[in-house]
Amino acid sequence: AQTVTQSQPEMSVQEAETVTLSCTYDTSESDYYLFWYKQPPSRQMILVIRQEAYKQQNATENRFSVNFQKAAKSFSLKISDSQLGDAAMYFCAYGTGTASKLTFGTGTRLQVTL
Amino acid sequence: KAGVTQTPRYLIKTRGQQVTLSCSPISGHRSVSWYQQTPGQGLQFLFEYFSETQRNKGNFPGRFSGRQFSNSRSEMNVSTLELGDSALYLCASSLGLRTGGEETQYFGPGTRLLVL
Numbered sequence: 001a002q003t004v005t006q007s008q009p010e011m012s013v014q015e016a017e018t019v020t021l022s023c024t025y026d027t028s029e030s031d032y033y034l035f036w037y038k039q040p041p042s043r044q045m046i047l048v049i050r051q052e053a054y055k056q057q058n059a060t061e062n063r064f065s066v067n068f069q070k071a072a073k074s075f076s077l078k079i080s081d082s083q084l085g086d087a088a089m090y091f092c093a094y095g096t097g098t099a100s101k102l103t104f105g106t107g108t109r110l111q112v113t114l
Numbered sequence: 115k116a117g118v119t120q121t122p123r124y125l126i127k128t129r130g131q132q133v134t135l136s137c138s139p140i141s142g143h144r145s146v147s148w149y150q151q152t153p154g155q156g157l158q159f160l161f162e163y164f165s166e167t168q169r170n171k172g173n174f175p176g177r178f179s180g181r182q183f184s185n186s187r188s189e190m191n192v193s194t195l196e197l198g199d200s201a202l203y204l205c206a207s208s209l210g211l212r213t214g215g216e217e218t219q220y221f222g223p224g225t226r227l228l229v230l
Contacts, residue, residue: 035218035219042223044221099219101159101172
């Protein structure tokens with residue numbers, strides 16, 4: 001069975017600084033998708049970024065970028081120029097096929113301080 | 115485009131009752147997946163419906179069931195509620211197809227269920 005591990009229950013970053021959230025996964029598949037979702041206090045899950053395993057280029061979305069290491073089964077999220085609105089729970093997720101069934105990690109709570 | 119909507123947003127039930135939750139996907143999306151989120155178990159996949167058929171199923175008891183209508187709206191039903199069913203229930207919609215770039219789920223705001 002696929003598993004997703006987030007080893008950092010909590011992280012803290014100062015406003016305008018950079019922070020990296022870690023995620024590792026275990027799979028025997030070669031074709032899959034990886035996602036980072038953000039869940040603020042409102043509990044709405046918001047897509048931050050996605051990565052297709054067959055693409056070697058790391059995905060980027062404005063201040064958010066990933067470091068995808070397929071051989072190491074690692075998928076970290078880097079948030080640059082952190083803002084107060086980035087404070088939330090961040091979940092790493094894995095999916096295959098149509099990615100309609102996601103396996104989630106346990107989440108990392110990110111605090112952003114002034 | 116309007117996002118995924120879920121009704122009701124909050125619900126309080128007592129043990130033994132049953133409950134039905136509703137999810138309306140993004141227009142054009144044919145896949146609806148349901149997840150349960152609890153502090154102890156985290157986010158767990160319940161099931162997925164695509165074109166009115168259950169296509170994937172998680173490891174939940176038969177008390178948890180669902181269905182999908184021809185307009186892709188989906189309902190989830192939990193019968194004989196237990197205290198442990200208290201959770202945030204999230205639904206997510208997607209195209210449900212291998213499109214080479216659109217395999218992404220978008221989540222609704224969730225329904226918070228409290229079982230007393």
